[in-house]
Amino acid sequence: MKIRRATPRDAEELKILYFNYLTAFPPKEEQNMDKWRDLIGKLEKDERQFLLVAEEEGRVVSSVQVAIIEGLTHNVRPFAVIENVVTHADYRNRGFASALLEEATRIAKRFHCYKVFLETGSNKESTLRFYRNNGFEIDAKHSCLKRL
Numbered sequence: 001m002k003i004r005r006a007t008p009r010d011a012e013e014l015k016i017l018y019f020n021y022l023t024a025f026p027p028k029e030e031q032n033m034d035k036w037r038d039l040i041g042k043l044e045k046d047e048r049q050f051l052l053v054a055e056e057e058g059r060v061v062s063s064v065q066v067a068i069i070e071g072l073t074h075n076v077r078p079f080a081v082i083e084n085v086v087t088h089a090d091y092r093n094r095g096f097a098s099a100l101l102e103e104a105t106r107i108a109k110r111f112h113c114y115k116v117f118l119e120t121g122s123n124k125e126s127t128l129r130f131y132r133n134n135g136f137e138i139d140a141k142h143s144c145l146k147r148l
Contacts, residue, residue: 003053011037048111
């Protein structure tokens with residue numbers, strides 16, 4: 001297993017992961033893959049946003065995105081937000097997502113974040129147990145969403 005930052009050449013494999021295994025409602029419109037590659041290229045160079053992938057035998061099989069957000073609380077320390085944790089179904093239960101969450105946490109520690117906030121759209125007990133097993137608490141705070 002190799003953990004690394006995503007590069008523009010990963011766009012097609014990330015599209016497969018996102019639309020087949022991450023969202024229950026993939027977009028119906030065709031995706032502009034030039035825009036995907038452009039954004040991934042920008043994230044690859046960003047000092048505070050990380051699109052990480054786990055690679056097995058040259059194939060992207062899992063991904064996670066982490067962003068470092070500056071904050072004024074906790075003695076002006078930042079916090080990290082993790083989103084879009086996804087693993088190809090054929091590669092689940094093999095430690096890929098756990099390794100990515102570990103790397104995301106290392107990044108947060110490197111930036112001296114006071115917390116790591118992980119967002120999930122799943123209420124499945126197996127998913128929540130996975131996050132608990134990786135050191136995350138299911139807390140009493142609520143995420144409030146306003147779609148734009």
